[in-house]
Amino acid sequence: MGIYEPTLTGFDDNNQFPVAKVWNRNLLTNYGIYYQFFYNARIGYSSYTSWDFGEMTSDGGSKPIFGRSLTYRMFPIETYFRIKPKIELNFTLTPIWGRSKISLNTRLNESGDDWNTLLAIYGNEALELATTDAMRQDWMGYSGQIGFRYYLKTYLGLELKLGFMHNYYSEKNWRLQGNKITGPVYDIEKLPIFAFKVIYGLK
Numbered sequence: 001m002g003i004y005e006p007t008l009t010g011f012d013d014n015n016q017f018p019v020a021k022v023w024n025r026n027l028l029t030n031y032g033i034y035y036q037f038f039y040n041a042r043i044g045y046s047s048y049t050s051w052d053f054g055e056m057t058s059d060g061g062s063k064p065i066f067g068r069s070l071t072y073r074m075f076p077i078e079t080y081f082r083i084k085p086k087i088e089l090n091f092t093l094t095p096i097w098g099r100s101k102i103s104l105n106t107r108l109n110e111s112g113d114d115w116n117t118l119l120a121i122y123g124n125e126a127l128e129l130a131t132t133d134a135m136r137q138d139w140m141g142y143s144g145q146i147g148f149r150y151y152l153k154t155y156l157g158l159e160l161k162l163g164f165m166h167n168y169y170s171e172k173n174w175r176l177q178g179n180k181i182t183g184p185v186y187d188i189e190k191l192p193i194f195a196f197k198v199i200y201g202l203k
Contacts, residue, residue: 001027001028001029001030001195001196002027002028002029002030002048002161002193002194002195002196003026003027003028003193003194003195004026004028004165004191004192004193004194005026005191005192006025006026006050006070006186006187006188006191007186007187007188008020008025008184008186008187009184009185009186009187010121010122010183010184010185011025011052011068011184012025014121016056016117016121017052017054017056017066018052018053018054018055018056018066024050024051024052025050025052027050028048028049028050028072028193028195029048029049029051030046030047030048030049030195030197031046031047032044032045032046032047032074032076032197033045033046034076034078040079040080040081041077041078041079041080042076042077042078042079042080043075043076043077043078044075044076044078045073045074045075045076046073046074046076046094047071047072047073047074048071048072048074048193048195049069049070049071049072050069050070050071051067051068051069052066052067052068052069053065053066053067053068054066056104056114056118064104064105064114065104065105066102066103066104066105066118067101067102067103067104067105067134068100068101068102068103069099069100069101070098070099070100070186070188071098071099071100071101072096072098072141072143072165072167073096073097073098073099074094074095074096074143075094075095075097076092076093076094076143077092077093077094078090078091078092078093078147079091080147080149085151086150086151087148087149087150087151088147088148088149088150088151088157089146089147089148089149090146090147090148090149091144091145091146091147092143092144092145092146092147092161092163093142093143093144094142094143094144094145095140095141095142096140096141096142096143096165096167097138097140098138098139098140098141098167098169098188099136099137099138099139100136100137100169100183100186101134101135101136102118102134102135102136102183102184103133103134103135104118104134115127115133115176119176119181121184122171122181122182122183122184123182124181124182127176127177127179127181133176133177134176135174135175135176135181135183136174136175136176137169137171137173137174137175137183138173139167139168139169139170139173140167140168141165141166141167141168141169142165142166143163143164143165143166143193144163144164145161145162145163145164145193145195146161146162146163147159147160147161147162148160148161149199154201155200155201155202155203156198156199156200156201157198157199157201158196158197158198158199159196159197159198159199160194160195160196160197161193161194161195161196161197162192162193162194162195163192163193164190164191164192164193165188165190165191165193166189166190166191167188167189167191168189169186169188169189171183171184171185171186
């Protein structure tokens with residue numbers, strides 16, 4: 001898991017969404033897989049995700065189920081040094097392919113009204129929508145991290161990582177059913193990140 005501090009304008013300051021708490025804005029779940037291709041170097045894939053879900057209120061009185069995710073997909077190159085047999089110091093550089101998704105689970109006859117209520121928050125005009133769907137946005141970025149790993153066993157370790165993420169996100173490039181729309185303003189351009197990992201290895 002990881003901890004970071006984004007500013008999610010349009011969520012934190014709007015009472016139509018679930019109340020902002022640590023678990024739905026600061027906490028990141030993480031998984032990853034690495035392959036050691038040199039004696040002190042690894043490549044891999046890692047994904048950090050922030051989740052939020054719950055009921056969203058609307059002017060019409062309906063309460064559609066709302067979901068929001070922010071996923072930072074990383075493709076790291078990592079080098080490491082064994083300070084002692086059980087202690088490792090590592091350095092990671094990685095490009096980021098980020099994706100955010102906002103979904104509404106609505107009754108079909110109300111899906112258009114529910115979506116337009118959500119889109120109006122960000123200044124969009126009403127759209128004619130066919131079915132319940134999800135709006136998405138992709139962006140690129142990069143990250144650098146320093147890690148400290150302690151091996152409990154030869155195949156099991158605990159790791160602390162500290163670093164930063166730099167994301168080139170724009171609220172102007174969201175997509176919904178083929179329409180280009182404006183989404184929420186995320187202040188995620190420059191973010192520090194702190195992560196704790198449990199490492200399991202196969203030889």
